Amino acid sequence: MEVAISVRNVSKVYSNNIRALSKVSFDVYKSEIFTLLGPNGAGKTTLIRIIIGQLEPSEGEVYVLGVSGRDFLKSDVRLKVSYVPQENIIWRNLTVEENLYLIGSMYKIPRRVLKEKVKELLIDFELFEVRKRLAHKLSGGMERKLSIAMALINDPEILILDEPTAGLDPRARASMIASIEKLKKLGKTILLTTHIVEEAERLSDRVAIINYGKIIDIDAPSNLKTKTCGIEVLELLFKELNNEILSKVTSTIHEKNIARAGDKIVIKENNFNEVIENIRSNEYLSSKILALSVRKSNLEDAFLFLTGRFLRGE
Numbered sequence: 001m002e003v004a005i006s007v008r009n010v011s012k013v014y015s016n017n018i019r020a021l022s023k024v025s026f027d028v029y030k031s032e033i034f035t036l037l038g039p040n041g042a043g044k045t046t047l048i049r050i051i052i053g054q055l056e057p058s059e060g061e062v063y064v065l066g067v068s069g070r071d072f073l074k075s076d077v078r079l080k081v082s083y084v085p086q087e088n089i090i091w092r093n094l095t096v097e098e099n100l101y102l103i104g105s106m107y108k109i110p111r112r113v114l115k116e117k118v119k120e121l122l123i124d125f126e127l128f129e130v131r132k133r134l135a136h137k138l139s140g141g142m143e144r145k146l147s148i149a150m151a152l153i154n155d156p157e158i159l160i161l162d163e164p165t166a167g168l169d170p171r172a173r174a175s176m177i178a179s180i181e182k183l184k185k186l187g188k189t190i191l192l193t194t195h196i197v198e199e200a201e202r203l204s205d206r207v208a209i210i211n212y213g214k215i216i217d218i219d220a221p222s223n224l225k226t227k228t229c230g231i232e233v234l235e236l237l238f239k240e241l242n243n244e245i246l247s248k249v250t251s252t253i254h255e256k257n258i259a260r261a262g263d264k265i266v267i268k269e270n271n272f273n274e275v276i277e278n279i280r281s282n283e284y285l286s287s288k289i290l291a292l293s294v295r296k297s298n299l300e301d302a303f304l305f306l307t308g309r310f311l312r313g314e
């Protein structure tokens with residue numbers, strides 16, 4: 001497989017001594033959707049800014065289409081890469097279509113070609129109806145779509161999206177996901193970041209799980225799930241999960257098979273019936289449990305287990 005982006009042993013320590021990245025390495029292949037999945041502060045934006053040459057790494061090297069990060073901004077390769085930052089960059093006192101024409105003229109796209117391209121993007125991103133509307137009157141979802149449409153005006157090979165669905169409601173999010181899926185069909189290489197697990201699972205060919213600046217694992221979502229959690233897990237939701245409940249429920253289970261997130265306990269690779277029976281036969285536990293299900297493992301479980309939140313007693 002051809003490599004589009006290569007990150008080699010990259011670390012970043014900011015001037016205030018915050019270590020945002022520690023020895024991160026991975027390759028993004030051409031035409032894949034590669035996702036950095038991690039919580040707030042994990043280092044996703046820092047890594048992306050290093051990849052596109054906005055920040056220098058403290059250690060290590062990145063290559064985009066074979067060009068080193070040091071030379072990226074001086075090279076024509078930068079024109080093959082579009083980056084949509086976490087915050088929308090649009091001209092709010094211009095209309096939707098004027099924003100697209102403006103960015104197209106910056107890339108010196110001939111007027112006739114640009115006209116076609118603008119129309120195509122307006123349709124693809126469901127913005128055609130609002131093309132004459134001033135950008136400051138758009139909804140959050142429309143604004144985000146306009147930002148991404150603008151990044152596509154010059155038909156880049158690589159698209160880098162920092163949290164494309166942040167702040168969107170479920171409908172706008174679904175529509176954004178559909179738009180990104182369309183881009184994949186066109187053969188674009190897409191690097192995206194998210195902390196939304198369902199989105200990573202739905203869109204990605206491969207996911208890198210990043211936590212406190214370190215890559216914990218990289219794999220296809222289905223592999224991450226099964227190798228980390230098996231096919232099925234038992235999920236228990238309690239009303240105010242406390243240490244007493246936790247130890248009563250998990251006393252016979254190996255620590256590595258338990259993860260906790262808030263009031264939820266996830267158990268893997270165990271005799272689930274035994275655990276359920278234990279809860280049913282205990283009056284106190286029965287009174288505290290809100291929901292109980294044996295279900296297929298998902299990427300969120302993989303994330304919980306991989307990031308080391310085996311929170312017995314925490």
Ligand SMILES: Nc1ncnc2c1ncn2[C@@H]1O[C@H](COP(=O)(O)OP(=O)(O)OP(=O)(O)O)[C@@H](O)[C@H]1O
Nearest residue numbers: 014016018020038039040041042043044045046047
């Ligand atoms: N310019 C900066 N100067 C100093 N520290 C910074 C700077 N930018 C980010 N950091 C710190 O580096 C760490 C990683 O931040 P980063 O923005 O890369 O995370 P992120 O994964 O993108 O988070 P989010 O999901 O909230 O966008 C955080 O601890 C953050 O406070």
Ligand SMILES: [Mg+2]
Nearest residue numbers: 044045046086
């Ligand atoms: Mg970020």
